[in-house]
Structures are given as C-alpha cells and as structure tokens.
Amino acid sequence: xxxxxxxxxxxxxxxxxxxxxxxxxxxxxxxxxxxxxxxxxxxxxxxxxxxxxxxxxxxxxxxxxxxxxxxxxxxxxxxxxxxxxxxxxxxxxxxxxxxxxxxxxxxxxxxxxxx
Amino acid sequence: xxxxxxxxxxxxxxxxxxxxxxxxxxxxxxxxxxxxxxxxxxxxxxxxxxxxxxxxxxxxxxxxxxxxxxxxxxxxxxxxxxxxxxxxxxxxxxxxxxxxxxxxxxxxxx
Numbered sequence: 211x212x213x214x215x216x217x218x219x220x221x222x223x224x225x226x227x228x229x230x231x232x233x234x235x236x237x238x239x240x241x242x243x244x245x246x247x248x249x250x251x252x253x254x255x256x257x258x259x260x261x262x263x264x265x266x267x268x269x270x271x272x273x274x275x276x277x278x279x280x281x282x283x284x285x286x287x288x289x290x291x292x293x294x295x296x297x298x299x300x301x302x303x304x305x306x307x308x309x310x311x312x313x314x315x316x317x318x319x320x321x322x323x324x325x
Numbered sequence: 326x327x328x329x330x331x332x333x334x335x336x337x338x339x340x341x342x343x344x345x346x347x348x349x350x351x352x353x354x355x356x357x358x359x360x361x362x363x364x365x366x367x368x369x370x371x372x373x374x375x376x377x378x379x380x381x382x383x384x385x386x387x388x389x390x391x392x393x394x395x396x397x398x399x400x401x402x403x404x405x406x407x408x409x410x411x412x413x414x415x416x417x418x419x420x421x422x423x424x425x426x427x428x429x430x431x432x433x434x435x
Contacts, residue, residue: 252425252426314370
C-alpha cells in the first residue's frame, strides 16, 4: 500500500524542547516538502528537498531543521528557536522536481502542541 | 515576493446551490493546482492547469485558468454535503516553488 506516513498524529512538548517529526514515503518520489498550517490559514513552505542529501529553505525555515539521508525519509526538527511552534505540520512528496509542478501527495499530518 | 489570494474566505451554501472560489496571483503563473482539504484531514490534489485560458472539468467541478495566467477559478455545480471542506489553489511562478492561497472554506447546509 503506497503512500506517505507521518508520526505521531498528535505531539505534545514542553516549551524549549526540540522535537522531531517523522515523514516516510514509499512512492519512490524524488521531492519531499514540509509545510506548516495554522488554524484557518493556508500552507506555508518550511523546507523542501529535491534529492538525497540536498534540501532548500522555504518561506519560513527559521527555527526548523531537516535532513534527507534516505530517499524515503525527510524528518523535520522543530527547535527551541521556533517562537510559535504549535501548528499542524504536513509532509508531502512529488514525483518531479520541486519546482517542476509535480502533483504533491500529502501525509495525514502531525498536530504539534507546545505547552 | 509572489502572493496568492483567494476569495471568498468562507462560503455557506444550501445543498444544490452552486459555488465558486477565485484565486488571484500577484505574478504570472507557470501553472496552478487545486487541492481540497476535508475538516481534520490533509490536502488532496484535484487538478493542475497549465495553459492560458484552459478549462477542465471533473464531474460537477469546473476549473479555469485565466488568459493572463494570473487567476483561476473553481466552480462546483449543485453542491452536495460531500463537497464540504477547504479548497486551496497553489500557484507557481516560473522557477519558483508553489505558493498556496489561504483557501476558501465551504459549508453545505442540507
């Protein structure tokens, strides 16, 4: 069964702690993305990766870090430097390069709540 | 930088009525995509438009890409309760990443 998995579905953390969100895809897609969605708002791009061991900052990368050591995995770390980390985080992948207009397939998302 | 706006922000319709959401970009787009997000769910791809003036249909949904490639619309004919959700457009300028609009949240009253 192909798709994108994100875990966990809900995540609670204390302020000041780093937290890593998992994203795995078995679609053999080259490009992967991380978006942040706040209530009632659209998606904002945090980071994206077109190929293993390479990634680029999106519009709101400050306070976040990523790695792309394997094609199928693109974990996102929300660091203590992120001032407002509470949000819904969505991972996506696409078969084509990030800027080539490929259809993006989204995972189910992780809701992060920082107390 | 590139900005993508959508109107209206919210739309409440009676089941059976039509619905239209509009997407406008501050820059010329190379292509535009539409996604639907059900309440509590994740965005699901609906369609991509590439050509100036392009019109595509999916059953009761009609998508248009403006002649100037700076705007787009999604029209739903005879809405059903299954159409409830937020509809996002995502526009891409040449050489840039997709920028999502803020979405239009559709409520359908039975």
